[in-house]
Amino acid sequence: MRNRWGILAILFVVRLTIAFQFQSVAAVAPLLQQTFGVGLADIGILIGLYFTPGVVLALPGGAIGRRFGDKPTTIAALLLMTAGSLVMATTDVWGWQMAGRLTSGAGGVLLTVQLTKMGTDWFAGKEIATAMAIFVNSWPAGVAISLLVLPAIGTAYGAGAVFAATGTLTVIGIVLITLYQPPPGAKVGASSSGRLDLLALLAVIVAGTIWGLYNVGFAMIFSFGPSLLAERGWSIAAAGSAISVVMWLSVISVPSGGYLADRGRPFVLTIAASLVVAALLAWLTRSDAVLTILVLIGMVGGFPAGPIMSLAARVLAPETRAIGMGVFYTLFYAAMMLGPAIAGRLAKSAGTAAAALDLGALAVLACPPLMWLFERIVSVRVRHAQS
Structure with a gap:
């Protein structure tokens, strides 16, 4: 297949398996608490464990992809995901x-890094924010499902x-990824230089931190939102359905944000949406208007996804893309490993899952100043290149 939008559709579905598998713990957290006799702190640790390998694997993951190629690396990653699901199921x-x-x-780490690099290969310099918005939209879609x-x-x-179902989906992903083809001229040899200049490295570090913090904030909704509603007397199924409203609306707001970013002012859009989401997260724990707030978060929360995901592409050349995405996701995974674990501890200490949502609001609130820092680094790099 050589149509780039068809390729994007394949990458979308394969990446959806990561979100579906990640959410499997939070979606049935109350059931796991009953089955294994564990508390919210333990659930938070189990949620965060999914991202723990990213701290050590994301960076070499880019190098692994360069060494063995896109398709073999993604298939190996999906096999690991399947094996993990089978262990948890049995x-x-x-x-x-x-x-x-x-x-x-x-x-999931290897797959995320590689799929992002593959998507960027096809869309770098041409509707990248729109493409990345559609690409990352696989996450809320997978979580909602x-x-x-x-x-x-x-x-x-x-x-x-539950875990057997996640394993079945990753097997489907293996079948789909066999249809992937790289774009013409995109192959970079393993011997090619993949060294990032200092300012590009700093920019990627800041971009990865922004993506990590924003996702920590969003993750608090679907990781601890069901537990928050269960505390208020909602059933497990009803709580999951209510929280899924955010994800279903994000399926619309994420690509809308990418489209607007490609045709407008992505910096202003990202900052404004981040401030609104932070306020809504804080409001959610202090109001009974649950569905109204969840609808608003879904409508606005997806806007920054495409612009943030396209940040790294602004400073990465084809030969530095694999290693750059490795750095980007190392920061992302560090944030996503620590976020749920810290949130679980806070929830246990406070005696309510609301503490986790408040932590999410603070994480999102940190994104606007970091966006400003990224733009400053990029402008300095451009001036150096022109001098």
């Missing part, structure tokens, strides 16, 4: 649940069936 020991989660997360499907599966058949 054990009733909490320690093995954690081991399976780590194995799945390792595959899991919130609708997995609680029902878990309630009817138990936690093992």
Whole structure:
């Protein structure tokens, strides 16, 4: 297949498997608490474990992709995700649940880095914000599907069936990725220079931090939102359906944000949307107007996704793209590993999941000043290049 939008559709569905698998724990968190006799802090750790391998694998993950190629690396990653799901589906020991989660997360790391690089290869310099917005839209789509499907599966058949379902989806991803073809002229040899200049490296570090913090804020909604609503008397299925409203609306707001960014002012759009989302997250824990707030978050929260994801592409050349995406995702995974674990501890200490949502609001609030810093670094780099 050589049509870039067709390629994007394949990447979208394959990346959706990561979100579906990640959300499998949070979607049935109350069920896991009952089955294994664990608390919110343990659930937070299990959620965060999915991103733990990213701290050490994201950077070499880019090099692995350069060495072995796009398709072999993505297939290996999907096999790791499948193996992790099978472990979690077949054990009733909490320690093995954690081991399976780590194995799945390792595959998710390699897959995320490689798919992002593959998408950027096809769209760099041509509607990149729109393409990246559609690409990252696979995350809310996968989360929304899991919130609708997995609680029902878990309630009817138990936690093992939930993880078996995630493994089945990753097998489908393996079949789909065999259809991928690289763009003409995109192949970069393993011996090619992949060294980033200092300012490009700093810009990518800041971009990765922005993406990590914004996702920490968003993750608090679907990671601890169901538990927050359960505290208020909602059933597991009803809580999952309500939280999924954010994800379904994000399916619209994420590509809309990318489209607007490609045709307007992405910097202003990202900052304005981040401030609104931070305010809504803080309001969610202090109001009974749950559905109204969730609808507003879904309508606005997706706007910054495409612009933020396209930041790294502004400073990465084809030969530095794999290693640059590795750096970008190292920061992202560090934030996403620590965020849920810290949030779980705060929720346990406060005696309510609301503390996790408040942490998410603070994380999103940190994004606007970091956006300003990124723009400053890029402007300095441009001046140096012109001098």
